[in-house]
């Protein structure tokens with residue numbers, strides 16, 4: 001059941017030059033799955049009429065807390081970065097289908113840039129189920145790496161940086177961990193990265209889910225601006241995704 005809730009901002013922590021972590025509180029916080037997202041209304045920002053889709057980074061049901069990890073990409077997210085403690089944030093949630101949660105097996109979770117946002121919640125839930133996920137984070141440089149300690153609580157954490165300033169040099173698909181065997185791969189990040197991961201998973205015959213970040217407006221399946229082509233025809237990323245098994249997509253990989 002979708003809800004529109006006025007959350008109270010409990011914390012707004014700047015993590016680096018363009019990323020920040022919002023801690024939001026509501027007594028009405030609904031249950032959510034890893035890979036689901038929320039649609040945030042940006043108030044007092046004249047050009048950002050549409051809500052902005054942001055992944056569920058983490059939730060704390062006992063204390064009614066929702067965490068959003070955001071990268072400044074334009075006017076809406078810049079405005080959001082300025083929000084202060086005790087201000088209200090109007091949010092439509094929960095949206096999207098979420099990742100398929102496995103019961104067993106060895107799983108690799110790959111996040112590129114702010115694509116790490118939904119990966120934390122997924123790693124946490126896998127960890128809670130007794131699985132031992134490996135999280136591989138791809139960044140341009142060391143300064144882009146955030147929340148290492150938090151991630152480290154739930155997984156074996158690995159990094160690649162394009163400039164070699166931390167972890168292994170290159171892209172996630174070049175990391176040595178890919179020589180290991182996996183039962184499933186879960187990925188969120190830039191489309192080029194997700195396609196490279198999908199190519200690797202297809203070659204190795206590994207189940208793979210990706211979370212698409214298509215442009216969205218309503219978030220409810222009404223405006224059709226977010227559609228993606230699948231083997232079963234066009235699908236709304238906001239309601240029938242944002243998570244897709246790569247076998248269902250028509251990507252030329």
Ligand SMILES: Cc1cc2nc3c(=O)[nH]c(=O)nc-3n(C[C@H](O)[C@H](O)[C@H](O)COP(=O)(O)OP(=O)(O)OC[C@H]3O[C@@H](n4cnc5c(N)ncnc54)[C@H](O)[C@@H]3O)c2cc1C
Nearest residue numbers: 052053054055070071073074075076077117213214215216
């Ligand atoms: C399912 C989903 C989950 C997302 N999760 C996160 C997250 O956890 N953290 C995060 O920082 N970002 C996330 N994004 C991306 C985020 O929605 C955009 O960066 C944000 O909407 C940009 O808004 P803006 O006003 O700051 O930038 P704008 O100036 O409007 O645009 C800057 C860039 O953002 C893209 N963008 C703008 N509006 C949208 C929109 N409505 N939907 C998708 N992309 C848009 C544009 O293509 C453009 O390249 C997610 C997107 C989707 C679809």
Ligand code: FES
Nearest residue numbers: 217219221224238
């Ligand atoms: S955002 Fe409107 S249909 Fe998906």
